[in-house]
Amino acid sequence: MIDLVLIGLTRFLVGGHAHWVGTVPQERQRIYFANHGSHLDALLLWSALPRELRATTHPAAAQDYWGTGTVKRFLAQKGLNAVLVDRSRSSTSGDALAPLRKVLAEGRSLILFPEGTRSGNRMPGPFKSGLYRLAMEFPSAELIPAYLDNPARALPKGTFLPLPIICRTHFGAALEPVEDGGKEQFLERARAAVAALAPPVEAMS
Amino acid sequence: MAALDKSLILFGVVSALLVIASLIGAVLARRVTSEAGVATVANLNARIRSWWVMVAIFAACSILGFTATLLLFALTSFYTLREFVSLMPTQRADHVPLAAAFYVLLPLHYWLVWIDWYGLFTILIPVYGFLLLPSLSSLQGDPANFLSRISRIQWGVMLTVYCISYAPALVLLQIPGFEGQGFLLLFFLTAVVQLSDVMQYVFGKLLGKTKIAPVISPSKTVEGLVGGGLSAVAAGAALWWITPFSPWAAAIMACITVIAGFLGGLSLSAVKRSMGGQGLGNHGAGARRRARPHGFSELCGSGLLPPDPLLLHLTRGFPGHAQTDPSWIGQGAARKEPGFGDSLGPPCQQPSAW
Numbered sequence: 001m002i003d004l005v006l007i008g009l010t011r012f013l014v015g016g017h018a019h020w021v022g023t024v025p026q027e028r029q030r031i032y033f034a035n036h037g038s039h040l041d042a043l044l045l046w047s048a049l050p051r052e053l054r055a056t057t058h059p060a061a062a063q064d065y066w067g068t069g070t071v072k073r074f075l076a077q078k079g080l081n082a083v084l085v086d087r088s089r090s091s092t093s094g095d096a097l098a099p100l101r102k103v104l105a106e107g108r109s110l111i112l113f114p115e116g117t118r119s120g121n122r123m124p125g126p127f128k129s130g131l132y133r134l135a136m137e138f139p140s141a142e143l144i145p146a147y148l149d150n151p152a153r154a155l156p157k158g159t160f161l162p163l164p165i166i167c168r169t170h171f172g173a174a175l176e177p178v179e180d181g182g183k184e185q186f187l188e189r190a191r192a193a194v195a196a197l198a199p200p201v202e203a204m205s
Numbered sequence: 206m207a208a209l210d211k212s213l214i215l216f217g218v219v220s221a222l223l224v225i226a227s228l229i230g231a232v233l234a235r236r237v238t239s240e241a242g243v244a245t246v247a248n249l250n251a252r253i254r255s256w257w258v259m260v261a262i263f264a265a266c267s268i269l270g271f272t273a274t275l276l277l278f279a280l281t282s283f284y285t286l287r288e289f290v291s292l293m294p295t296q297r298a299d300h301v302p303l304a305a306a307f308y309v310l311l312p313l314h315y316w317l318v319w320i321d322w323y324g325l326f327t328i329l330i331p332v333y334g335f336l337l338l339p340s341l342s343s344l345q346g347d348p349a350n351f352l353s354r355i356s357r358i359q360w361g362v363m364l365t366v367y368c369i370s371y372a373p374a375l376v377l378l379q380i381p382g383f384e385g386q387g388f389l390l391l392f393f394l395t396a397v398v399q400l401s402d403v404m405q406y407v408f409g410k411l412l413g414k415t416k417i418a419p420v421i422s423p424s425k426t427v428e429g430l431v432g433g434g435l436s437a438v439a440a441g442a443a444l445w446w447i448t449p450f451s452p453w454a455a456a457i458m459a460c461i462t463v464i465a466g467f468l469g470g471l472s473l474s475a476v477k478r479s480m481g482g483q484g485l486g487n488h489g490a491g492a493r494r495r496a497r498p499h500g501f502s503e504l505c506g507s508g509l510l511p512p513d514p515l516l517l518h519l520t521r522g523f524p525g526h527a528q529t530d531p532s533w534i535g536q537g538a539a540r541k542e543p544g545f546g547d548s549l550g551p552p553c554q555q556p557s558a559w
Contacts, residue, residue, distance in 0.1 A: 120297075150291065153295055156297050156300060159300050159304075161304050161308065163290070163300060163303050163304055163307065164283070164286075164287040164290070164307055165287065165290055165291045165295075166287060166288065166291040
């Protein structure tokens with residue numbers, strides 16, 4: 001019920017419709033990875049998925065934002081089915097990924113934001129290594145890049161109310177699985193795949 | 206004639222005309238083979254479809270009443286403003302004024318229309334909004350392109366909130382002898398504008414030679430404007446019986462509407478072009494808009510928005526004479542036919558029932 005309300009509100013305010021290019025929604029284990037611009041991202045990507053997939057797809061949400069406050073925690077857990085991840089430096093990177101590993105081990109899908117933090121730029125910045133580690137440990141999960149258009153304008157860093165600005169989610173073709181190329185190459189390939197999905201900037205005055 | 210009678214007759218006549226138009230369109234679609242012809246017919250059929258939608262919306266609105274209509278228009282304003290803002294380049298510093306426009310100005314303005322506070326809703330956005338929004342932006346401290354940014358925001362709010370809200374506001378007008386018939390006046394406006402648009406196109410195709418503003422709007426010609434405008438004025442005069450105006454007054458109102466629609470449409474074309482036109486109204490298959498007739502560009506391009514405030518102000522008369530003495534309107538309002546408003550009982554007589 002909560003999820004329907006959340007999605008209804010999302011559609012009303014920011015649209016958040018999906019655009020699938022080179023891939024289709026499928027009932028199989030997937031790791032979706034996207035650029036990160038605002039706190040709306042997890043909600044946007046998740047709500048862009050078709051209903052059947054939403055039940056088994058869990059967005060990774062930052063513990064320090066979504067875990068604080070009863071309302072946000074409630075929305076994250078009951079509404080979004082999110083997995084809370086501890087981003088603080090004090091925990092080793094192995095521990096931070098533990099909740100994500102657990103979800104993948106159960107055969108469910110994940111939504112990740114490998115930049116690790118919100119960036120105000122249109123194009124995604126360098127990716128952290130979590131995606132690489134998870135891709136190595138779970139080779140059966142299909143890696144789907146996604147580009148979120150506009151949420152950084154709707155809810156930029158430091159703001160509280162989202163602006164009604166039309167946002168779209170572009171899903172792209174699955175990434176080739178990790179080869180022996182190594183971590184840096186893989187992460188760069190992943191980053192380029194997300195960047196490629198960005199729609200062209202219209203010339204405006 | 207009671208409001209209900211007029212509405213039914215009007216609805217009947219318009220539906221009949223649309224059915225004929227749709228049939229013609231269907232026949233043409235099958236007969237025409239040349240490329241240009243196919244494009245023109247497709248255009249025509251799309252327009253006829255949009256008219257069906259408009260008629261359906263009008264019928265729904267007059268049945269549902271004023272509050273529902275106002276809500277519908279408020280939602281339309283919301284969606285069109287959202288589309289407009291999505292297309293303009295915004296900066297972080299614009300966040301607060303835009304949030305103010307969406308969450309404060311829009312509901313406040315529509316609330317003022319709902320309670321019929323004419324004095325304030327006419328100036329809220331053009332005066333207070335105009336002064337407040339830039340101040341909110343300047344508080345964020347970003348001077349880059351400041352004037353362009355605030356102008357765009359003001360323009361967007363004026364077009365999508367202010368102009369659109371005048372359509373339901375027309376319904377509110379209390380004119381002696383014409384109570385509760387505001388929807389008919391709104392229909393008058395829409396019909397004149399749409400007809401003017403189509404006839405300008407037709408005359409332009411048939412006789413058009415002298416272009417008016419070729420870079421901004423390549424299809425508008427003087428011949429098209431004159432021919433189309435005159436036909437629309439004639440149609441407006443013919444529709445005098447659904448308005449509080451006499452035939453002459455109706456013709457004058459129609460004339461003003463045509464001119465305002467044309468000039469407004471021209472400036473909106475210029476806006477579209479300077480914003481790289483492509484995006485307006487085409488915001489992807491995802492931006493489904495349910496029952497609303499087309500996007501921002503259709504609404505603006507048809508010149509439907511600019512005449513709205515003009516018609517409202519003119520119909521009310523000059524400031525100070527507004528509500529009580531619209532005698533300049535002509536014999537239309539003075540017509541006191543026997544049984545006016547009596548025949549169908551309370552619902553037609555009480556404007557508040559809307």
